[in-house]
Amino acid sequence: MCTNIIENxxxxxxxxxxGGWFELRQANISFDHPFNAQLExxxxxxxxxSELGLETRVAVELSRESAxxxxxxxxxxxxRGEIELGIEQTA
Numbered sequence: 001m002c003t004n005i006i007e008n009x010x011x012x013x014x015x016x017x018x019g020g021w022f023e024l025r026q027a028n029i030s031f032d033h034p035f036n037a038q039l040e041x042x043x044x045x046x047x048x049x050s051e052l053g054l055e056t057r058v059a060v061e062l063s064r065e066s067a068x069x070x071x072x073x074x075x076x077x078x079x080r081g082e083i084e085l086g087i088e089q090t091a
Contacts, residue, residue: 003041006030015047015058022056025049034061043067 006028013024024047034042039061047058062070082089 003030003032005032011047013047015049015056017056017058019055022052023049024058025051035059037061037063039063 007030009027009029011024011027014021015024016022026048028046028048030044031041032044033040034044042061042063043066045060045062047060049056079089081087
C-alpha cells in the first residue's frame with residue numbers, strides 16, 4: 001500500500017552526483033515504496049537542487065531500522081561537535 005507520506009525541507013550544503021559536486025537546496029523525505037531497495041517500505045531521501053536539473057540529485061533508500069540508527073548517529077555527532085566547539089546547542 002502506498003503511503004504518499006512526503007516532507008520537504010530547505011537545506012544548505014553540497015552533494016556529489018555523476019557530474020561532480022553541486023549545491024544542495026532541498027531534501028525530499030518520504031516513507032513509501034523504494035525504487036531500488038528490496039524493502040516493502042523505506043525512508044527515501046532525495047537531496048536536490050531543482051534549479052540545476054534532474055542530474056543534481058542524491059538519492060538514499062533506508063530500512064526503517066537503519067533510518068532510526070542514522071537519526072541517532074546524526075544527533076550524537078552534532079551534540080559532540082557542539083560540545084567540542086562550544087557551540088550553543090539548538091535542541
